[in-house]
Amino acid sequence: MDPSFEAALKNAVRTIPDYPKPGIMFRDITTLLGDAGAFRRAVDALVHPYVGGKVDKIAGIEARGFILGGAVAHQLSAGFVPIRKKGKLPHRTVSVAYALEYGTDEIEMHADALVAGEKVVLVDDLVATGGTAEAAVKLLRGLGAEIVAACFIIDLPELGGAERLRAMDVEVRTLISYEGH
Template sequence: MPTPRDVKSFIRTIPDFPQPGIMFRDVTTLFQDARGFRMAIDQLLHPYAGIRIDKVAGLEARGFILGGAVAHQLSVGFVPIRKKGKLPARTIEQAYALEYGEAVMEVHDDAIQPGDRVLLVDDLLATGGTAEAGVRLIEQLGGEVASTAFIIELPELGGRKRLEALGLDVHALCAFEGH
């Protein structure tokens, strides 16, 4: 079997999930492979060498896996940003639009200190709605989003443009066409 040379080659595509017409990009196959997972974490870290990062925030749920590993490598704390109702202490919340309806993300109100430089991490950048909600939560607590980092970008859905319009840096390891 040939040795995969890039992160994209470790990602499985599942047609028609969760609904017909969607090409689901499954990063669990990347996580299962020690070499692929290490490659992804190293590539997520690379742009931030020598840059002050105080915390890494990960978006539920795959962003927890990536963000925890990135935080470990940077020797900084990790902040989970979760769906409403999942965190045990006092939280702040941010609503964001879904294709049909609305969702809410939360973070503990003491997770980020004013002036903290935070790297926001997730597996996938699609429309940017979830990432923007995470950014808003970080900013509500007085943190500064140093950058955003993703394994996969779906350029056609406009997430990069949405985040860049907020003045944010966007780093993605690979892109897939379509939804």
């Protein structure tokens, strides 16, 4: 990838030390979203590999994945599937539980959000440990989706999430990466 493109995206991301707890460097993409040029370049880079291909749906993980995924779906003329925390969707849902550092959580989507065999790209802002993305892949595959790729603006490679997804035979695309947590 173009080093100037990566530098521009990194410059658009705000880093907040010690949030949400000491030792964590939180990568805040709200500043990137607020920068029209950086937002456009990031969305274009996420879309580019799939232009002219057959992608039926974009699945976005709550909440920043909704913003990015909606823009990607629009550019690809694909449908959008929201993947939400448990209890937020009004119709019949399917869910998957996944492990957190302390305890578990669940994500869900509408049971009729896609048709078996549809080609889906999963989108979120960042991949860290990969737990939520892995659960989203299981959820989508449970309804018969063919996962084309999982795409993120940011990768934190030391936390192993991208590799965790690749171990599930999912192509992973990221735009920038940061060392550390």
